Amino acid sequence: MIPPDTHLEIGSLLFEGVDQIDLTGPFEVLSRILNATYRVYGKTAETVRDIRGLKLTPDAAIEDAPQLDVLHVPGGFGQEDLMEDEAVLAWLRRQAGGARSVFSVCTGALLCGAAGLLRGRRATTHWASFDLLPYFGAIPVDQRVVVDGTWVFAAGVTAGIDGALRLAAELRGEDAAKAIQLYMAYAPEPPFDSGTPERAPPAILEQARAAVAAITERRTATARRVAARLGVQP
Amino acid sequence: MIPPDTHLEIGSLLFEGVDQIDLTGPFEVLSRILNATYRVYGKTAETVRDIRGLKLTPDAAIEDAPQLDVLHVPGGFGQEDLMEDEAVLAWLRRQAGGARSVFSVCTGALLCGAAGLLRGRRATTHWASFDLLPYFGAIPVDQRVVVDGTWVFAAGVTAGIDGALRLAAELRGEDAAKAIQLYMAYAPEPPFDSGTPERAPPAILEQARAAVAAITERRTATARRVAARLGVQP
Numbered sequence: 001m002i003p004p005d006t007h008l009e010i011g012s013l014l015f016e017g018v019d020q021i022d023l024t025g026p027f028e029v030l031s032r033i034l035n036a037t038y039r040v041y042g043k044t045a046e047t048v049r050d051i052r053g054l055k056l057t058p059d060a061a062i063e064d065a066p067q068l069d070v071l072h073v074p075g076g077f078g079q080e081d082l083m084e085d086e087a088v089l090a091w092l093r094r095q096a097g098g099a100r101s102v103f104s105v106c107t108g109a110l111l112c113g114a115a116g117l118l119r120g121r122r123a124t125t126h127w128a129s130f131d132l133l134p135y136f137g138a139i140p141v142d143q144r145v146v147v148d149g150t151w152v153f154a155a156g157v158t159a160g161i162d163g164a165l166r167l168a169a170e171l172r173g174e175d176a177a178k179a180i181q182l183y184m185a186y187a188p189e190p191p192f193d194s195g196t197p198e199r200a201p202p203a204i205l206e207q208a209r210a211a212v213a214a215i216t217e218r219r220t221a222t223a224r225r226v227a228a229r230l231g232v233q234p
Numbered sequence: 235m236i237p238p239d240t241h242l243e244i245g246s247l248l249f250e251g252v253d254q255i256d257l258t259g260p261f262e263v264l265s266r267i268l269n270a271t272y273r274v275y276g277k278t279a280e281t282v283r284d285i286r287g288l289k290l291t292p293d294a295a296i297e298d299a300p301q302l303d304v305l306h307v308p309g310g311f312g313q314e315d316l317m318e319d320e321a322v323l324a325w326l327r328r329q330a331g332g333a334r335s336v337f338s339v340c341t342g343a344l345l346c347g348a349a350g351l352l353r354g355r356r357a358t359t360h361w362a363s364f365d366l367l368p369y370f371g372a373i374p375v376d377q378r379v380v381v382d383g384t385w386v387f388a389a390g391v392t393a394g395i396d397g398a399l400r401l402a403a404e405l406r407g408e409d410a411a412k413a414i415q416l417y418m419a420y421a422p423e424p425p426f427d428s429g430t431p432e433r434a435p436p437a438i439l440e441q442a443r444a445a446v447a448a449i450t451e452r453r454t455a456t457a458r459r460v461a462a463r464l465g466v467q468p
Binding site: 144 | 253254255258259261262265266272274281286287288289290291292293340360361378379389390391392393395396399400403408409411412413415416417418419420421422423424425426427428429430431433434435437438439441442445
């Protein structure tokens with residue numbers, strides 16, 4: 001826990017093709033942390049669209065970000081285009097090096113991996129990309145939220161809400177996290193039990209895998225190139 | 235369930251001071267409904283900020299929206315400024331009149347109430363505003379998601395995710411909703427049990443009530459004026 005009178009700089013990376021709730025779920029939690037500034041950073045300050053078209057605008061460009069205390073890296077299909085973008089990867093390395101906490105959601109873990117930040121780290125990511133973690137030297141842990149030292153990893157998409165509450169508790173204590181949870185009325189009641197590959201009906205899982213087959217293939221090819229660059233033997 | 239070959243127009247109202255996850259939670263679900271167009275409508279097409287500062291941009295202004303099949307009305311403190319905005323209220327009445335479904339999240343219910351759309355309807359809203367529902371002639375139902383005919387009401391903030399999955403099932407069948415849930419990895423594991431006034435520690439509930447006291451007072455005064463205008467005896 002960080003003393004309440006220590007101001008925190010919290011920042012999310014925003015990019016074209018982000019899966020918006022990877023960002024907006026954590027935003028709902030982390031933007032309520034007291035004595036903190038939360039800003040959203042893009043490659044440029046221009047408006048981008050999420051994977052399904054939602055228009056989101058960064059507060060500033062990454063080059064204008066201060067050293068962050070909390071670096072949040074969301075995922076989404078658009079992560080793929082940044083996997084070999086040296087400007088973004090260098091920013092992630094620099095920010096992660098100085099941050100108190102790094103928080104990766106969904107395939108944001110692959111981006112952190114491409115930046116060389118996952119070597120030897122216990123990590124998780126979206127179920128469809130879980131098998132790729134070893135290409136970055138990470139140790140895959142099949143949990144919804146994985147805490148490894150100062151890193152917090154949330155698995156797929158909505159896991160970012162659970163991860164952000166864990167992170168809020170790490171930063172400001174459990175009572176602070178509970179107060180945020182109450183405001184958000186986060187007492188989920190999913191109407192169906194279909195949120196994991198293990199629980200979803202097999203036919204629905206099969207369809208889902210088919211739907212992500214193309215991006216998964218592309219991600220695997222990229223992960224192989226990254227592994228070669230990092231000198232990782234998956 | 236609506237036949238899969240029937241195209242659906244889905245639209246959310248976006249406004250300054252929205253609580254962003256009231257919009258973005260449902261967006262994550264409803265934007266994945268097949269054979270549908272999902273657009274976000276503002277009073278104007280200008281970028282607005284959510285209650286905590288996230289910059290979101292509508293796709294178009296409300297006056298340019300077609301008749302929607304699904305009308306989604308989020309909440310947030312900014313709802314208060316629209317409670318007596320006749321242009322927005324008239325749009326809500328017109329859209330709700332022609333929609334197959336209306337979906338209210340959080341204090342979006344108060345906006346629908348101000349438009350005169352809640353008379354005799356079983357409804358819910360955020361716990362801090364729950365007592366105001368009778369001012370609009372609604373019948374308060376203390377459930378996370380309330381379905382009343384073609385209307386779906388989600389209670390506070392993150393309840394919009396649960397409500398949107400219910401709505402997706404109503405629109406396209408349970409399998410479609412389950413496939414979306416799997417993609418979103420919506421198998422929540424809240425790290426704390428503090429998501430409702432009944433479960434939160436009493437001291438945290440007391441703090442939370444104090445934090446929303448000013449907006450609750452303002453909302454109550456507005457609800458009284460609306461009740462007088464609607465001729466409702468709460």
